[in-house]
Amino acid sequence: MSAPVHPARALWLLFEPVYAVAFLQPESRTAFEAAGLDNGWRGYFAARSAPLGAVDAPPVVAAFFSFAPQMVEQALPQAWTHASPAQVLAARSAGATGALARLLEPVAPERVEAAATALEAVTARLDCAGRVLAAANAALPRAADHYGRLWQAANLLREHRGDGHVAALVAAGLDGCEAPVLHCAVHADRAVLQPMRGWSDQEWDAAAARLVERGWLTAQGAVTDLGRTRHGAIEAATDRAAGRPWEGLSDAELTRLEADLRPIAAICRERMPINPLAMPPVER
Numbered sequence: 001m002s003a004p005v006h007p008a009r010a011l012w013l014l015f016e017p018v019y020a021v022a023f024l025q026p027e028s029r030t031a032f033e034a035a036g037l038d039n040g041w042r043g044y045f046a047a048r049s050a051p052l053g054a055v056d057a058p059p060v061v062a063a064f065f066s067f068a069p070q071m072v073e074q075a076l077p078q079a080w081t082h083a084s085p086a087q088v089l090a091a092r093s094a095g096a097t098g099a100l101a102r103l104l105e106p107v108a109p110e111r112v113e114a115a116a117t118a119l120e121a122v123t124a125r126l127d128c129a130g131r132v133l134a135a136a137n138a139a140l141p142r143a144a145d146h147y148g149r150l151w152q153a154a155n156l157l158r159e160h161r162g163d164g165h166v167a168a169l170v171a172a173g174l175d176g177c178e179a180p181v182l183h184c185a186v187h188a189d190r191a192v193l194q195p196m197r198g199w200s201d202q203e204w205d206a207a208a209a210r211l212v213e214r215g216w217l218t219a220q221g222a223v224t225d226l227g228r229t230r231h232g233a234i235e236a237a238t239d240r241a242a243g244r245p246w247e248g249l250s251d252a253e254l255t256r257l258e259a260d261l262r263p264i265a266a267i268c269r270e271r272m273p274i275n276p277l278a279m280p281p282v283e284r
Contacts, residue, residue: 006239007246007254012161014261015119016279017268018154021099022047024272028095035091036082043091045072046079050088051136054080063133065166066179071198093143096151103267104147113146115260118253119153125245126156131163150264157245164241168234177207182216185223186231188278196276 022028023044032043049060057073064072083091104112128135137156143149169179177199184190194204211217216227223231246254266282 006236006243007249008161008239008242009235011246011254011258011261012158012242013280014258014265014282015154015157017265017272017282018100018151018261019158020272021103021268022092022096022151022155024274025095025099025103027098027102028092031091031095031098032088035087037079037088037091041071042075042079042082043088045075046083046085046088047092048133049076050085050092051133051140053085061176063163063166065169066176066197068177068198068200068203089140093148093152096155097143097145097148100147100151100268103271104264107263107267109146111260112150112264115257115264116146116150116153118257118260119157120149122245122249122257123153123156125248126160127244128160130167131160134160134163157242160245161238161242165234165238168237168241171237172230172234174234175207177203178211181207181211182223182227182231183277185211185217185221185227188276192274193276196274 029043032038032047035043037043037046045060045064048064049055052059052063054077057069057076060076061067061069061072079088100112123138126134126138128138134156137152137159140152143152174182177197180188180193180197180199181190181204184193190204194201199207208217208221211227212219215224216230218224249257262282263284266284269279269282272279
């Protein structure tokens with residue numbers, strides 16, 4: 001019998017596809033281009049880091065963790081010569097809101113409103129101490145409409161979980177390249193993820209060799225029992241770190257939130273043009 005899924009993980013699998021529309025849909029690409037950013041990585045790094053202000057590459061390398069430094073440096077700080085953080089945030093919001101309005105046309109507005117309100121209630125219980133990206137996003141003004149509110153809540157919960165995940169990876173002794181190498185050995189595709197994180201073949205193979213030395217991978221790159229155990233421990237630590245805001249919900253409230261969010265997540269997941277993290281499909 002499989003182990004029960006932690007509520008923080010079960011809900012993450014539903015709000016992560018909602019968050020992803022800000023970077024994977026045509027409305028977002030159009031909004032970033034209108035702000036003076038190209039539709040590639042410059043827009044991504046600027047959009048995720050904009051709540052921090054016009055930061056240079058080093059803090060973003062640290063906060064985003066698994067991206068090659070040279071990839072971030074190609075986008076920042078040059079992006080701020082094209083658009084201010086405020087302009088980037090406006091573009092991010094416009095793109096995400098527009099994408100959700102189109103994708104969720106089959107979903108009753110009342111269900112979108114209910115999901116947005118329920119997720120916002122969870123974000124109100126977040127403790128952002130030690131979570132820089134989450135804290136910066138939590139300080140932003142509330143979105144005006146239910147599509148914007150839904151995305152904003154999903155984004156905040158995602159960055160909160162991500163900050164905790166980075167802490168778990170660091171505590172496990174992994175560096176920024178070793179983390180995606182291990183992730184690919186467990187259930188993702190190197191051919192998809194490696195170029196999206198910007199690591200060269202030499203850097204990737206060197207990271208894999210370090211994991212072989214630790215006994216986490218075989219010489220052929222397959223995950224070992226030890227590596228799978230360590231990976232599971234990292235994911236469990238991430239769930240625990242993300243779990244406190246969900247602990248205040250009753251089983252009935254969790255069930256109701258999941259029911260409102262599932263059809264929304266299913267549509268967003270089905271319409272993801274790429275799936276670098278190997279997110280599982282969402283059953284309606």
